[in-house]
Amino acid sequence: MNDTPASERLHIGFFGRCNSGKSSLINALTGQSVAVVSDIAGTTTDPVSKAMELPGLGACLLTDTPGFDDTGALGPQRIERTLRAADRTQIAVLLFGEGDCAAELDWLGQFRAREIPVIAVLAQCDRLTDPARAARAVEERTALPPLCVSAATGQGIEELRRALAAVHRDEPREITAGVAEQGDTVLLVMPQDAQAPKGRLILPQVQTIRELLDKECTTICCTPQGMSAALAALARPPKLIVTDSQAFEAVYRQKPAASRLTSFSVLFARYKGDIDAFTDGAAAIGRLTPSSRVLIAEACTHAPRTEDIGRVKLPAMLRKKIGAELRVDVISGADFPDDLTPYDLVIHCGACMFNRRHVLNRIARARAQSVPITNYGVAIAALIGILDRIEY
Structure with missing residues (x-):
């Protein structure tokens, strides 16, 4: 799981005011000291992400964000970075406390505008004077029944794990859906230039090869210069040719009429x-x-x-x-x-x-x-x- 690319992980973001308990909650959820915890406001100055594997969720990327009420000299820049973190968040955990929740409502609107599922959490509930009343107030304002959670006592942590698993809907997506079927012969044309460091393939090539192998496709790899030889070695034309986009023109000129053509970038345009x-x-x-x-x-x-x-x-x-x-x-x-x-x-x-x-x-x-x-x-x-x- 540690080798799962960040782009393929479930991105869970934790959002709230300064000292609302985001970092402590992440640590309690993971059972590790993943995030730095301090009573000093503004301890988390930039979004910090940690790759983890959580039961029921699999490979995740947990992101601890600066408080969205940061008023320090760098507050606006930190809030802007929190907004950027929201752009890639797939599930938002939004922390509430007692009293006014106008800032939380503003951020709830941001998440809903982005169609991001939100789990409302009444954090640090062991410190609240009347948790039940605070929970009712949050639900009345947001239509979201909050989970009462305490990182210090462990209250609600298991419920939060279950809530995350319930919200997460892992949509199975394939890079080569509709263009490569079980058992097809596929030719991959991959230039090895300065953008492909020595000894490595770029990520789209690796992910495409792995998916084709999972489909039990016969997968042949070559460079543009070796394409003619690769085609000549086959008894019949490949069902599909996938090329690096920069070689589109040269590959198109050599493509057998019976072979379909696409590029890694085009496949990822659909996939991503x-x-x-x-x-x-x-x-x-x-x-x-x-x-x-x-x-x-x-x-x-x-x-x-x-x-x-x-x-x-x-x-x-x-x-x-x-x-x-x-x-x-x-x-x-x-x-x-x-x-x-x-x-x-x-x-x-x-x-x-x-x-x-x-x-x-x-x-x-x-x-x-x-x-x-x-x-x-x-x-x-x-x-x-x-x-x-x-x-x-």
């Missing part, structure tokens, strides 16, 4: 996001002009290389088609503008480092601002004119 939104967004490429502005969003935070697809190759392809004056901005990691309206198109990476919730939130933000959004692989297929001839 909304393929219809991405294909609709690709239509905006045809409307770009030299005065347009495009945002390229990478999930990875790796140091740029000369062969980088997002920072070098894709901008070059866009400028070749649209014009050298086209403005292309590149962001990475958790950075994503609140205001997308200056852009005529957003092009997102395959998001192998993000969970689906995170990608769908970005798509929703773009849609809300009427800004088209697409994906690396979909955009490249559109740029070379084969989008209607690939599998997605």
Whole structure:
């Protein structure tokens, strides 16, 4: 379980005011000293995540967040980071106390707007003067019956575990659903450039290979230079060819007529996001002009290389088609503008480092601002004119 990628774990976020007991609750839930606990307000200054395996939930990523009432000099920045943590949260544990809960209600609205399930917790209930009254007040304001929990005494911890398991609905999703069936022969074309460090494969390749093996597919791997030899070694054409998007054009030229074609990035566009939104967004490429502005969003935070697809190759392809004056901005990691309206198109990476919730939130933000959004692989297929001839 420790080797499960963070993007494939269930993301559970703990949200509340400073000193509301978030860190203590995480420690009690896991039975470990995962989060730093202190009576000093603002001890948790940034969202801190810990990979764990919890009974009934499996591989999880528990995120301890700064208090959303932080008023220190860095309070606004800390609250902004808490909001970013909410973007990738799949279940939110929202901590309440006695008295006014206006701030908690504001955050409950944030979670509901993102369609994030919320578990209300009356934390530190061993310290409350009237827990039953406080619980009734929370339920009246939120329509959520809170769990009365104490990290100090252990009260309610098992109930919280059961509540998390009840809320969690593990939707089985497949990377190759609908394009590769049990026993198919699949050819994977994988360039080994500077973005594939020596001795390793990139995550989308690893995950796709594993899924194909689970389907008992005959899986053949090659580089673009070795594609002809790989095809010649087969008695009949492969049912499916999956390529790195940057090799789309060369692979398409060599593809047997009987073989279907897609890319790792396109597969992840379906697996991690909304393929219809991405294909609709690709239509905006045809409307770009030299005065347009495009945002390229990478999930990875790796140091740029000369062969980088997002920072070098894709901008070059866009400028070749649209014009050298086209403005292309590149962001990475958790950075994503609140205001997308200056852009005529957003092009997102395959998001192998993000969970689906995170990608769908970005798509929703773009849609809300009427800004088209697409994906690396979909955009490249559109740029070379084969989008209607690939599998997605």
